[in-house]
Amino acid sequence: xxxxxxxxxxxxxxxxxxxxxxxxxxxxxxxxxxxxxxxxxxxxxxxxxxxxxxxxxxxxxxxxxxxxxxxxxxxxxxxxxxxxxxxxxxxxxxxxxxxxxxxxxxxxxxxxxxxxxxxx
Amino acid sequence: xxxxxxxxxxxxxxxxxxxxxxxxxxxxxxxxxxxxxxxxxxxxxxxxxxxxxxxxxxxxxxxxxxxxxxxxxxxxxxxxxxxxxxxxxxxxxxxxxxxxxxxxxx
Numbered sequence: 207x208x209x210x211x212x213x214x215x216x217x218x219x220x221x222x223x224x225x226x227x228x229x230x231x232x233x234x235x236x237x238x239x240x241x242x243x244x245x246x247x248x249x250x251x252x253x254x255x256x257x258x259x260x261x262x263x264x265x266x267x268x269x270x271x272x273x274x275x276x277x278x279x280x281x282x283x284x285x286x287x288x289x290x291x292x293x294x295x296x297x298x299x300x301x302x303x304x305x306x307x308x309x310x311x312x313x314x315x316x317x318x319x320x321x322x323x324x325x326x
Numbered sequence: 327x328x329x330x331x332x333x334x335x336x337x338x339x340x341x342x343x344x345x346x347x348x349x350x351x352x353x354x355x356x357x358x359x360x361x362x363x364x365x366x367x368x369x370x371x372x373x374x375x376x377x378x379x380x381x382x383x384x385x386x387x388x389x390x391x392x393x394x395x396x397x398x399x400x401x402x403x404x405x406x407x408x409x410x411x412x413x414x415x416x417x418x419x420x421x422x423x424x425x426x427x428x429x430x431x432x
Binding site for chain 2: 241243250251252253256265266267268301305310311312313314316317318319
């Protein structure tokens, strides 16, 4: 059974940093692309970042480029999102998402999310 | 790639046929998924590749494509279908979601 367990969320001041983790199990983690999707309170879904398998290519939405870094540790089956210089508009529930293939593929499993709150 | 979803809200009665539309700003080769999200819950995949029904999803849900326009149809609305629905393109990065459609049961 595929499981994705996010952690690392919390309350941080504007300009601060957080590192989110996503512990994966139930599949061969190194073979699949992984993403982060966020949802601000009462708002819609927003894709944030992805990391492909095999090539480890990274992708970001414009608003987080230069501030967020996605990475993975295949030996620990864990995906990370390092978030620096946080802004109030980064406040959201952050979901870890597994994709169906090594890159450019549909999401097929979602974690329960970890809440990030940035106070101004 | 921008995804434009409409309508933003929709109110319909049990048994109605309901359609939600999503338009991509460029060709996405039908690499589009539809999700259902209920308050406080994780989004649930309904449809992928524009028209493929995810395992376990009721057959009253269907998807179709015509060029860059995509449609989610609920053939006979049920009370449990009250939720917010999103489309998502996964043809290229950055992937993108539509703005969402909140479906209410009259």
